[in-house]
Amino acid sequence: MAHDDRREGGTAQTSADRESDAEHGFTGLGDLDAVLARRAALADGHAPDADTEILTPERPDRTEVVEDVESGAAAGEAEPVEDADDVAPADAADPAEGAEYVKHAEGVAPADVVEPADRTGDVEPAEGAEYVEHAEDSDTALLSPERPVSDTDTETIDAAAPAGPAVAAPHSPRGGEALVHPRDPAHTYEAADRYRPEVEETRMPPSPLDRFDAEEPRRGRGWLVAGVVVLVLALAYGAAAWFLGDRVPNGTVVAGVPVGGMTQAAATDRLESELGPLTTGAIPVSVGEGLSSIDPAGVSLTLDVDSTLDPVTGFSLDPRVLWGRLFGMGDVVPATTVDEPALDAALQSVATELEVAPVEGFIAYDGATPEITEPVAGTAVDVEAARAVVTDGWLTAERPIELPTRELEPAVDAAAVENARTELAEPLVSGPVVVTVGEELAELTPEQLAAAASFTASGDRLELQLDGPTLADTVTEVNPDIVAGGEDAQIVLRDGRPTIIPSTSGRGFDAEALAAAVLEAGTSTERTAEVDLVEAEPEFTTADAEALGIKELVVEFSTPMPPDPVRTSNLVEGSRKVTGVIVEPGEEFSLLEQIAPITEANGYVASGVVEDGFATTALGGGLSQLSTNMFNIGFLAGMDDVRHTPHTRWFDRYPAGREATVWESSTDMVWRNSTDHGVMVEAWVADGRLHSRLWGTKFWDVETSTSEKYDIVEPTTVYNPAEDCKPETGGQVGFTVSVDRQRYRDGALFDDESWTWTYRPWNHVVCGDPPEEGSEEPSSSPTPAG
Numbered sequence: 175m176a177h178d179d180r181r182e183g184g185t186a187q188t189s190a191d192r193e194s195d196a197e198h199g200f201t202g203l204g205d206l207d208a209v210l211a212r213r214a215a216l217a218d219g220h221a222p223d224a225d226t227e228i229l230t231p232e233r234p235d236r237t238e239v240v241e242d243v244e245s246g247a248a249a250g251e252a253e254p255v256e257d258a259d260d261v262a263p264a265d266a267a268d269p270a271e272g273a274e275y276v277k278h279a280e281g282v283a284p285a286d287v288v289e290p291a292d293r294t295g296d297v298e299p300a301e302g303a304e305y306v307e308h309a310e311d312s313d314t315a316l317l318s319p320e321r322p323v324s325d326t327d328t329e330t331i332d333a334a335a336p337a338g339p340a341v342a343a344p345h346s347p348r349g350g351e352a353l354v355h356p357r358d359p360a361h362t363y364e365a366a367d368r369y370r371p372e373v374e375e376t377r378m379p380p381s382p383l384d385r386f387d388a389e390e391p392r393r394g395r396g397w398l399v400a401g402v403v404v405l406v407l408a409l410a411y412g413a414a415a416w417f418l419g420d421r422v423p424n425g426t427v428v429a430g431v432p433v434g435g436m437t438q439a440a441a442t443d444r445l446e447s448e449l450g451p452l453t454t455g456a457i458p459v460s461v462g463e464g465l466s467s468i469d470p471a472g473v474s475l476t477l478d479v480d481s482t483l484d485p486v487t488g489f490s491l492d493p494r495v496l497w498g499r500l501f502g503m504g505d506v507v508p509a510t511t512v513d514e515p516a517l518d519a520a521l522q523s524v525a526t527e528l529e530v531a532p533v534e535g536f537i538a539y540d541g542a543t544p545e546i547t548e549p550v551a552g553t554a555v556d557v558e559a560a561r562a563v564v565t566d567g568w569l570t571a572e573r574p575i576e577l578p579t580r581e582l583e584p585a586v587d588a589a590a591v592e593n594a595r596t597e598l599a600e601p602l603v604s605g606p607v608v609v610t611v612g613e614e615l616a617e618l619t620p621e622q623l624a625a626a627a628s629f630t631a632s633g634d635r636l637e638l639q640l641d642g643p644t645l646a647d648t649v650t651e652v653n654p655d656i657v658a659g660g661e662d663a664q665i666v667l668r669d670g671r672p673t674i675i676p677s678t679s680g681r682g683f684d685a686e687a688l689a690a691a692v693l694e695a696g697t698s699t700e701r702t703a704e705v706d707l708v709e710a711e712p713e714f715t716t717a718d719a720e721a722l723g724i725k726e727l728v729v730e731f732s733t734p735m736p737p738d739p740v741r742t743s744n745l746v747e748g749s750r751k752v753t754g755v756i757v758e759p760g761e762e763f764s765l766l767e768q769i770a771p772i773t774e775a776n777g778y779v780a781s782g783v784v785e786d787g788f789a790t791t792a793l794g795g796g797l798s799q800l801s802t803n804m805f806n807i808g809f810l811a812g813m814d815d816v817r818h819t820p821h822t823r824w825f826d827r828y829p830a831g832r833e834a835t836v837w838e839s840s841t842d843m844v845w846r847n848s849t850d851h852g853v854m855v856e857a858w859v860a861d862g863r864l865h866s867r868l869w870g871t872k873f874w875d876v877e878t879s880t881s882e883k884y885d886i887v888e889p890t891t892v893y894n895p896a897e898d899c900k901p902e903t904g905g906q907v908g909f910t911v912s913v914d915r916q917r918y919r920d921g922a923l924f925d926d927e928s929w930t931w932t933y934r935p936w937n938h939v940v941c942g943d944p945p946e947e948g949s950e951e952p953s954s955s956p957t958p959a960g
Contacts (some may be wrong), residue, residue: 642685812874
């Protein structure tokens with residue numbers, strides 16, 4: 175048989191066969207390439223695709239044995255295997271007579287396949303091998319030797335039928351084209367593309383290895399490759415982490431301070447430098463408009479720079495840190511430490527300071543009209559939440575830090591206010607209330623009722639209260655005959671000593687009973703309150719007077735008066751006003767409260783005073799002598815000095831450094847009763863002197879001393895251009911003096927006090943303008959004449 179010059183992979187095809195192929199639609203070389211490629215894939219350990227069928231020709235000189243999977247019966251007898259040397263060359267295009275084509279079902283791999291080592295030589299399949307068609311895809315049919323398989327996976331195609339051209343079968347169970355064997359048109363088979371029976375197979379000599387099954391591909395090789403890849407990646411990751419670990423990641427910002435790209439030491443220096451003022455200065459906090467502050471040192475609130483930077487510097491395998499080092503870290507929360515109990519105490523103090531109390535619902539009368547105060551919720555600092563806000567934001571939050579708050583609900587809400595208005599406030603003043611005592615009565619107007627009324631909160635409601643004493647006074651004013659009042663006890667000076675005039679009882683109202691009766695009548699439609707009188711004690715009883723202990727002379731003091739009847743009349747009037755004044759323990763004696771107003775209507779006349787350093791006249795002239803006497807009886811009795819002012823120029827009728835002036839509306843003399851008993855003031859004018867006494871119970875032992883005059887200043891000449899100028903001859907020097915006082919109680923020193931005062935000299939006063947040189951400015955402070 176003639177051979178074609180072209181050979182592919184050790185396979186040849188005759189011209190007759192090629193003509194037969196052309197007649198039946200087979201092209202030859204292209205399909206052979208696909209077959210050889212498939213065989214190569216199988217040789218490399220790759221399974222055929224799901225759509226590939228492999229047709230394997232059987233040897234013509236042996237009978238195919240197909241085992242049934244279920245029965246195990248043989249389909250025929252196996253013939254002896256011929257020696258490889260006796261195998262005819264593979265240049266025949268058609269399979270030998272008696273050969274069978276076995277089709278393996280989709281997805282079933284050959285049990286064992288021995289591929290030739292050299293595809294270019296003539297290879298003949300070993301004796302007893304089968305050729306199986308493996309369905310791979312629509313364009314490929316691979317031929318490979320096959321071991322017998324079960325009936326369920328193998329379709330045997332008898333190749334012994336007469337040869338003939340392949341024709342299309344009417345039906346293909348695989349959806350592809352059904353082909354007819356070229357030698358036997360009556361026998362059909364399936365292939366994905368077309369059947370190539372003319373392919374010459376090159377047979378190779380048998381190998382000693384043929385007795386062994388084909389080795390399965392090594393599946394563990396993929397895991398080994400994967401492990402190597404993972405190891406390489408891990409090493410690269412660790413190297414990157416080590417390489418980037420010596421610096422702060424780019425873009426890192428701590429509390430507004432950029433530290434990206436810096437070493438940890440440099441970043442630490444920058445944070446301590448730029449955040450230092452924030453960490454040491456007071457932290458301003460606020461609630462609404464209220465402001466306060468917290469001292470970070472007082473609560474041990476500090477920035478821990480190391481703890482802040484450690485997570486983002488040094489070697490770290492944290493992927494978040496590595497990512498930040500590569501692409502920027504951004505803001506890092508500063509780490510801080512704090513003494514939480516101390517911070518809570520500081521926040522509690524701030525909360526007290528910044529708390530906005532709720533506005534309670536309330537009702538008050540304006541005349542006879544109820545005025546409503548609507549309730550408003552207050553705010554209080556939420557200390558627990560504020561702790562986190564301050565700790566987290568003391569370096570980053572906007573200042574002042576607004577503290578979280580909680581709402582404080584008022585106890586008396588709008589509903590309670592409305593109920594009090596309709597049930598109490600408006601009914602009380604809806605008309606007059608008549609108070610009756612036997613045959614006597616008194617009608618109280620809505621305005622008078624409202625004047626004695628007030629509302630107080632009791633839990634979550636408002637209660638209306640009436641003041642009993644105010645109502646009793648009002649009823650008595652409306653009808654004085656309705657009661658018979660008693661007399662208060664009195665302490666008077668008789669026969670030169672304090673004497674108590676006993677109090678007397680009367681008949682009057684029980685204040686609480688009167689208030690309850692008027693309230694009931696005022697909130698009902700009856701509008702009449704019937705009450706009974708009871709025996710009424712006076713406000714100041716005999717027992718009260720005796721308890722004051724005003725029974726003995728404590729101190730007496732007097733000063734001489736100049737021969738000036740006008741001035742003396744002012745002293746007489748002032749003495750009358752202060753005599754009999756009782757000062758109870760802890761109360762203050764104010765001279766101006768007793769003698770003012772200093773007017774002609776109040777019994778005063780104009781007399782000499784010193785104003786702006788010059789002598790002049792004014793109403794009440796001479797009252798500074800009464801002030802000096804009142805100061806001294808308090809001073810010598812051990813009373814507390816509240817306020818006193820010596821004269822600017824010393825008058826020799828007063829003790830130096832122990833005297834006091836008075837000027838209405840600006841200069842007062844005040845002392846406080848520092849004893850456990852009441853005291854009574856007495857003053858009078860007699861024998862050219864102003865006398866004063868203080869009665870009570872002796873309490874303090876007092877010692878006083880006055881220093882010698884020092885820092886002497888000689889007088890000079892001054893000029894007074896005022897129209898009412900009075901010339902003065904002058905002559906008295908100026909000086910400084912000190913006064914000491916020690917108070918003893920039961921022989922023990924209680925305190926030691928000292929006062930120092932400087933007096934100006936009595937200058938020679940010339941009326942008129944001063945000469946061009948040598949003039950002296952007069953005093954700018956007015957001083958009454960002594």
